Structure formats: structure tokens, C-alpha cells
Amino acid sequence: MGLMTSEQYIESIRAMKRNVYFMGQKIENTVDHPVLRPSMNCIIETYEMAQMPEFEDLMTAESHLIHEKVNRFSHIDMTKEDLMKKVQMQRLVGRRTGMCYQRCVTMDGGNSLYSTTYEIDQKYGTHYHENFVNWFKRVQKEDLYVCVGITDPKGDRSKSPVDQADPDLFLHVVERRPDGVVINGAKLHLTSCVNAHEIFVMPTMSLKPGAEDYAISAAIPMDDPGITLIIDHNSCDLRKIHSKEMDLGNAKYGGIEAVCVFDHVFVPNERIFLNGETEFAGILVDRFATYHRNSYGGCKPGTGDVLIGACSLLSEYIGTNKAAHIKDKLVEMTHLNETLWACGVASSAAGYQMPAGNWMIDPMLANICKLNVTRFPYEICHLAEEIAGGLLVTMPSQADFENPETGPYLRKFLQGANGVSAEDKVRALRLIETMTRGAGAVGYLTESMHGAGSPAAQKINIARYADLSGKQECAKRLANIK
Numbered sequence: 001m002g003l004m005t006s007e008q009y010i011e012s013i014r015a016m017k018r019n020v021y022f023m024g025q026k027i028e029n030t031v032d033h034p035v036l037r038p039s040m041n042c043i044i045e046t047y048e049m050a051q052m053p054e055f056e057d058l059m060t061a062e063s064h065l066i067h068e069k070v071n072r073f074s075h076i077d078m079t080k081e082d083l084m085k086k087v088q089m090q091r092l093v094g095r096r097t098g099m100c101y102q103r104c105v106t107m108d109g110g111n112s113l114y115s116t117t118y119e120i121d122q123k124y125g126t127h128y129h130e131n132f133v134n135w136f137k138r139v140q141k142e143d144l145y146v147c148v149g150i151t152d153p154k155g156d157r158s159k160s161p162v163d164q165a166d167p168d169l170f171l172h173v174v175e176r177r178p179d180g181v182v183i184n185g186a187k188l189h190l191t192s193c194v195n196a197h198e199i200f201v202m203p204t205m206s207l208k209p210g211a212e213d214y215a216i217s218a219a220i221p222m223d224d225p226g227i228t229l230i231i232d233h234n235s236c237d238l239r240k241i242h243s244k245e246m247d248l249g250n251a252k253y254g255g256i257e258a259v260c261v262f263d264h265v266f267v268p269n270e271r272i273f274l275n276g277e278t279e280f281a282g283i284l285v286d287r288f289a290t291y292h293r294n295s296y297g298g299c300k301p302g303t304g305d306v307l308i309g310a311c312s313l314l315s316e317y318i319g320t321n322k323a324a325h326i327k328d329k330l331v332e333m334t335h336l337n338e339t340l341w342a343c344g345v346a347s348s349a350a351g352y353q354m355p356a357g358n359w360m361i362d363p364m365l366a367n368i369c370k371l372n373v374t375r376f377p378y379e380i381c382h383l384a385e386e387i388a389g390g391l392l393v394t395m396p397s398q399a400d401f402e403n404p405e406t407g408p409y410l411r412k413f414l415q416g417a418n419g420v421s422a423e424d425k426v427r428a429l430r431l432i433e434t435m436t437r438g439a440g441a442v443g444y445l446t447e448s449m450h451g452a453g454s455p456a457a458q459k460i461n462i463a464r465y466a467d468l469s470g471k472q473e474c475a476k477r478l479a480n481i482k
């Protein structure tokens, strides 16, 4: 079939019958829902950009599996150049959506499964790699969007999956049949799953022998009758219903997460990629996390570009752009943003080839990248808020601009410098508002903190790769310590 057009993608999701709930209501039509559609628009953007000749080099790649052009979001990275183009594409798309565009998990999950299934088969003579490759060929051929379910509810975090009061707090196998398995549980925070054709699940952490039922990775169609999606209700999302376009800041694009419940979902054998090999659970999730932490070095700088641009624009609109401290703040924001980018690029550039043949991101640099991402966007938002001034949180609505009684007052008293209209000034401020504290902050801030793992997870990995004994040897040699 080749690359899908955005219209084909929209209709393919519309045709799927799923159990989706939002604010207590079952939603039959997710595609045209005002709160859900901006999230879908991000995915649509990835389909549209892949059709644009000017973006073809970054947005598409030649698949070694099906020997056709595929969307890079569902590409297996077979060269170091692929790893570089991955982050370059991510910055490009982030600059266009101004928020998390939600499709990166397909390539991050796909690449981690490609190498891990190969290694499990090498050790146990299983057929997971064949299963994965056959399924992923379909993903590429039909240009499907696949979301990734990793984060279990976890209940009591001090206890392992098998020690939880309720066994369903980690996704697990409840029945084994000759033709497949039945799974129960839930995955939380699932980005854009309402816009996905399929989901692949994998364990959220390392597992010990005895937890075989929890060592499960598989692909499941989103319209499986056993799956229920309960959409999140996050800050400012109802503005998409109650407010007008100007008040949204970024009216076209948005994000959606959800609780995804698996209630006795049957998975046939050919869709299973890990089933009981506990020692590979940690390897798989660690690889996913490494690819995904590298991704943040592409997407967040792209989003940061939009925020820096909005602040620069606003400073011109209010006549502060020549002030030394404002220029300094814009430089500082750029420095932080480019540092994130440097780590994204570096972790791609230092990548290496896996036994399966695909290329892996450098894990140390990916963890450094992500740890910076848990901090720098917050500092960038701090600086943005200082540049913006108090109107950031005290702006009247578009409806007040349209009211004949209040509109003339607002246009007079909120006007900008050098004839800049009050509306343009408020539009720049609304964009900053949505990215720093509104619906966009879900992706730019909290996702930066916890997505791909909370900061403590990155520190564990940095400690693992820190090679302190190697560094001690350097010190001992110079200090002449025998």
C-alpha cells in the first residue's frame, strides 16, 4: 500500500470500533471530537510531512524489510545515518507542532524489539524475531501508527509484580493456550493511543525468575474488544470546547494520554515477542528507554524553538527586544535548548550496531540527554515567564475582544509597541501560556520529567555506565599510585 495520505489515515481510524471514554461519556466518534482531534492532528502532521518533497529525506526511509519507502516513524535504523536522521526529523516535526507529536514510540519500540527478539531467539531457539519482523512488515506496508504500552499501574512501588495485593497491577498472562495467551492488566499514560491502529506492550522493569507471567511483549489491535481506553482530563483541555480559537494558543495541535485496560485480551502466538524469558524483560525496556531518551533530544529542542520564537516575537511586540537582559534571556534559552539538541545528536552519533544488524543509540549519552530534558525545559519556561510579564495569566478572552462593549477597551489598552495590535500580542502570549502552563505543558514539562522514565531512572543508568574504576585508573596513573 505504501505511505498513507492523511485522509486515508483519518478514515482508517474512523473505521475502527473501540471502547473510548472521556469525562464519563463513551465517545463513538473520536476523530471529530474537539478535545481529541488536536492530538490526532499531530499524528496527521507526520503523515502529511512524509508526502512533502521538501521533507522526504528526513520523513521517509528505505525499509530493509519490505524494500519500499516507509515513514521514518516506523523505520528500523540500519545505519548510523538513520540514527542522525531520526533526531533531525524529530526536531523538524517538533518545530511544526509546538508540542509532543506522539508518533516516535513506534520507531523506538520497533528498534528495541528488533534487536531483543533476535537475541532471545539466539539463546532459546524461539521465533520471536520472525514474529516481530512479520508483524512489523505489515506496520510498514500499511503505514500504521502503533503506540507503546510500557508503564504499568505498579500499585505499591516498593513491591515486585508478583508481590502486589492485586496481580493485575502489572500486565500479565492469565491463561496459556496452544494458540496464544490471554492477558490482563492496564498500561497508564498512553500517549495518543486513541489515534493508534495497534499497540505493542512490553514489561515496565527488569523481572526475576518467578515473574514469567509478567514477561510478556506482544502487539494487539486497538479495536480488540477487551481493550478500554479512558482518556485523561488535563489542564486546560476543556478550553478546546468552551473557548474560542485565539484563547487556545495552539489551536491545531494537542496531546492525549489514557489509561488502557486489557480485560482478558487474547493474543495469538504469531503476535508474541517475549513470553516468560524474564532475563530479557529488563534488556527490552532498557533499550526502549535508550531510544526514547535520545528522541527527547530531538522533539524537545523542536518544541523549545517554538517557545523561544514566541518569546522573541513578544519582546518585539512590547518593545523590550533591545533590552540587554531580555537579549541575554533569549540567549540563555537558546543555550539550554541547543544543549538538549547536542545530547540528542551526540547519542545518535555515538551509536553502534547490534548483533541483529540494526543500530543502537549510545546509552550513556541518551541518559545524559534525558536527564537534561528533566531540567532545562523548566528553566526555559521560567525565563519565558519573566519575558512574558503578568498578562500571561491575566488576559481576557477572545469573546471579550468580540464584545462591542469591551472589545474597544481591550484593543486600546492591550495594544503593543509600534502599532502591534492587541490581538497579535495576546496570540503570542497565549502560545507561551499553553506551552508553559496550559495543555501544551503536559508534553513540554511533565512528559519531559517522567516520560521515558523519571530522573532517578536516568541516574541509575548514568551510574551504571560511569566507569568509575576506569576513571580511578586514570587518576592513579598520574598520581603514581601503585
Ligand SMILES: Cc1cc2nc3c(=O)[nH]c(=O)nc-3n(C[C@H](O)[C@H](O)[C@H](O)COP(=O)(O)OP(=O)(O)OC[C@H]3O[C@@H](n4cnc5c(N)ncnc54)[C@H](O)[C@@H]3O)c2cc1C
Binding pocket: 105, 147, 148, 149, 150, 151, 153, 154, 157, 158, 187, 188, 189, 190, 191, 192, 257, 442, 443, 446, 447, 450, 451, 452, 453, 454, 455, 456, 457
Ligand atoms: C505526558 C506523558 C506521556 C507518557 N507516555 C507514555 C506512553 O506513551 N507509554 C508508556 O508506557 N508510558 C508513558 N508515560 C509514562 C512514563 O514513562 C512514566 O510516567 C514514568 O515511567 C514514571 O512512572 P509513573 O508515572 O508511574 O511514576 P511513579 O512510579 O509514580 O513515580 C513517582 C516518583 O516515585 C519514584 N519511584 C517510583 N518507584 C520507585 C521505587 N520503587 N523506589 C523509589 N522511588 C520510586 C520515581 O522516581 C518518581 O520520582 C508517559 C508519561 C507522561 C507524563
